[in-house]
Amino acid sequence: MDRLINIAAPPLDTEEARARREADAPHSPVASFPGETLRLDAGLVLHDLQIAYQTYGEPNAARTNAILVCHALTGDQHVANVNPVTGKPGWWETLVGPGKPIDTERFYVICANVLGGCMGTTGPSSTNPQTGRPYGLDMPLVTIRDMVNAQAMLLDHLGIERLLCVAGGSMGGMQVLQWVASYPERVVSALPIATAARHSAQNIAFHEVGRQAVMADPDWHGGHYLQFGVTPHRGLAVARMAAHITYMSDQALHRKFGRRLQDRALPTFGFDADFQVESYLRHQGESFVQRFDPNSYLYVTRAMDYFDLAAEYDGVLANAFRGSKTRFCVVSFTSDWLFPTQDSRAIVHALNASGAPVSFAEIESDKGHDAFLLDEPELSDITRGFLDSAAKTAGLPVARDR
Numbered sequence: 001m002d003r004l005i006n007i008a009a010p011p012l013d014t015e016e017a018r019a020r021r022e023a024d025a026p027h028s029p030v031a032s033f034p035g036e037t038l039r040l041d042a043g044l045v046l047h048d049l050q051i052a053y054q055t056y057g058e059p060n061a062a063r064t065n066a067i068l069v070c071h072a073l074t075g076d077q078h079v080a081n082v083n084p085v086t087g088k089p090g091w092w093e094t095l096v097g098p099g100k101p102i103d104t105e106r107f108y109v110i111c112a113n114v115l116g117g118c119m120g121t122t123g124p125s126s127t128n129p130q131t132g133r134p135y136g137l138d139m140p141l142v143t144i145r146d147m148v149n150a151q152a153m154l155l156d157h158l159g160i161e162r163l164l165c166v167a168g169g170s171m172g173g174m175q176v177l178q179w180v181a182s183y184p185e186r187v188v189s190a191l192p193i194a195t196a197a198r199h200s201a202q203n204i205a206f207h208e209v210g211r212q213a214v215m216a217d218p219d220w221h222g223g224h225y226l227q228f229g230v231t232p233h234r235g236l237a238v239a240r241m242a243a244h245i246t247y248m249s250d251q252a253l254h255r256k257f258g259r260r261l262q263d264r265a266l267p268t269f270g271f272d273a274d275f276q277v278e279s280y281l282r283h284q285g286e287s288f289v290q291r292f293d294p295n296s297y298l299y300v301t302r303a304m305d306y307f308d309l310a311a312e313y314d315g316v317l318a319n320a321f322r323g324s325k326t327r328f329c330v331v332s333f334t335s336d337w338l339f340p341t342q343d344s345r346a347i348v349h350a351l352n353a354s355g356a357p358v359s360f361a362e363i364e365s366d367k368g369h370d371a372f373l374l375d376e377p378e379l380s381d382i383t384r385g386f387l388d389s390a391a392k393t394a395g396l397p398v399a400r401d402r
C-alpha cells in the first residue's frame, strides 16, 4: 500500500541534513551584528542577528549598481548558480546571471535569506542566545517590515547606500513595496511581481490550513521538535502539497497531468497515488521537507498574513508612496489566482494617486502564480528594459548589444 506520502530521505534537522546545511557555509557569507539589536514590529528586540546572503557580480566604484533581489515564501539566498543545498539551479536563474536581464556583468546583485528563514539567517531553528537552545516558538514573530529592516542592516554592512533596483515576486514583491515605503531615498527603482499590498482573506485561509497541518503532526511538540530529535515532516509535506496547488493554474495542472494515471493502466480502487497529479503533489511535498524547516514555514507564512501596507498609513495605500521618487514597474500574470491582477492594479492605482512614476504589465500566461519563477520571455524582456532605463537614469554605462 502506498497511501501516505513517503518521506524517504532525511528531513532538514537530522544530523545529516544539518551537515548538508553547514556545508553551505563557505558558499553563503553570514553578516553578524554583535552588540546591535533589531527592534521588531511585535514589540520585542532581537539580539545577535545573523543574515546569510549571496552576492553576484561586482559593485562599481561609486557603488550605484546594486540590485537587491527579495525571495518568496520558501526561497533562499541562492538566486543564481547552483544551490549547494538542493543541488539545483538558483531559483531565478532564468533572470539572474551574466548577460541575463538582471545582468551580473553590469549589476551587483544581492540576495539574503529572510528573517525567520532556515538557510542561515536568524529564524526559529537558530540558537536562542538567552537559552543556548533552538528558539522554536520562542522566536518573536516577524513581519515583512522586520525582514526589510534586517536587509537594510545588511546593506549598511556591505556599504551600499542606495539600490538601483529592488525586485521580487510574491512575498518578495511585498518586501519590494515595503522597501519603498520604509526607505524611499534608498531605492531608485522597484519591480514588484505577482504580489499584493495586503494578503487577502483567501490567502490567509490557505496559510492557516498549512500551519494546522504542521501543528497537527504529533512530531511537532509545540514547536520544540528539535529537542526531541524529530521533525514534523509529514505535516509540512501536506502543507506544501496544499500550497503548491495554489501556485499553479487549473489550465497548467490539466496541461501537465489531465486525468492520466501514474504508472498503471487501471485505477487501484484504493488510495494509492493513482493519478499523476497525486504522484506529482506527493513528490512536491516530499522534496520540500528536505530543504525547509517546519517552524520557519509557520513564521514566514505569518509574516505574509500580517502584511497590509495601507494599514501603516491610515488605510490609504497611496500615502505609503507619497513623495517617493522611486520608479515602479508592476507585473502580474493572467492565470495567477493567488495574487490576481486586481491586486497589482490596486498597487498601480495607489502609485498613480501618489504621483509616483509607474508602468504596469499583465503577462499572458497559463502557468499560474509560479509563472514568475519560470521561463517567461515577456517577463525577461520587461525586466531587461526596465533595468536598462533605470540604469540610464542613474547614469550607468549603457548595456552592450546582445
Ligand SMILES: CC(=O)SCCNC(=O)CCNC(=O)[C@H](O)C(C)(C)COP(=O)(O)OP(=O)(O)OC[C@H]1O[C@@H](n2cnc3c(N)ncnc32)[C@H](O)[C@@H]1OP(=O)(O)O
Residues within 6 Å of the ligand: 071, 072, 073, 074, 075, 076, 091, 262, 276, 277, 279, 280, 281, 283, 284, 287, 370, 371, 373, 374
Ligand atoms: C523564491 C522562490 O520562490 S524559491 C522557491 C521556488 N521553488 C519552489 O517552489 C520549488 C517547488 N516548486 C516548483 O517546482 C515549481 O513548480 C517551479 C515553478 C519552481 C518549477 O516548475 P516546473 O519547472 O514547471 O516544474 P514542475 O512543477 O513540473 O515540477 C517538476 C518536478 O516534479 C516532478 N514530477 C513531474 N511529474 C511527476 C509525477 N507524475 N510524479 C512525481 N513527480 C513528478 C519532476 O520529476 C520534477 O521533480 P524535481 O523538481 O525533483 O526534479
Ligand SMILES: N[C@@H](CCO)C(=O)O
Residues within 6 Å of the ligand: 072, 073, 074, 075, 170, 171, 247, 370
Ligand atoms: N513557490 C514559491 C512561490 C510562493 O509564493 C515559493 O514556494 O516560494
